[in-house]
Amino acid sequence: MYQLEKGSRKLKIIASASYTSLEKMCFEVEKFSKEIQFENRKFAMMICLREALTNAIRHGCKNDDQKNISLAVSYEKQNLEFVIEDEGEGFDWHVVKKSPSAQLTTSGRGIDIIKIYSDEYEFNKSGNQIRISIKNE
Numbered sequence: 001m002y003q004l005e006k007g008s009r010k011l012k013i014i015a016s017a018s019y020t021s022l023e024k025m026c027f028e029v030e031k032f033s034k035e036i037q038f039e040n041r042k043f044a045m046m047i048c049l050r051e052a053l054t055n056a057i058r059h060g061c062k063n064d065d066q067k068n069i070s071l072a073v074s075y076e077k078q079n080l081e082f083v084i085e086d087e088g089e090g091f092d093w094h095v096v097k098k099s100p101s102a103q104l105t106t107s108g109r110g111i112d113i114i115k116i117y118s119d120e121y122e123f124n125k126s127g128n129q130i131r132i133s134i135k136n137e
Helices: 019-035 042-060 093-098 110-117
Strands: 002-006 010-016 068-076 079-086 120-123 129-135
Touching: 002 019, 010 019, 019 042, 019 068, 042 068, 042 079, 042 110, 042 129, 110 129
Parallel strands: none
Antiparallel strands: 002 010, 010 068, 068 079, 079 129, 120 129
16 A cells, blocks of 8 residues: 655655555655755654654554555644654553663664654654654754
């Protein structure tokens, strides 16, 4: 599954929870960022997007491509915001936000990366949705 809706300052994609979909979504967001001239913090935008989508696929949907992830992107007042939601059960983000980084492991740093490169981020109550904001400074 792959559905794309596009407006002048908004983008919405619903796709199967797969790494192929992740690449397509990143490609569309990169094109969108050029159209809105969001170039100053492009690296921060792309790394946060990839980490959040990877978490949704790997942890939220447990690599089940029969489940879907959604991505909504909007740009207003020099602020890019994306909301990523998966069909998984969610997680207790309170615990993850307080735990130390997984410095010596090969995974487990996605939320730390988002924390460093975004201006603001928050999870919904159940932990299956993240909203990330990045200012175009």
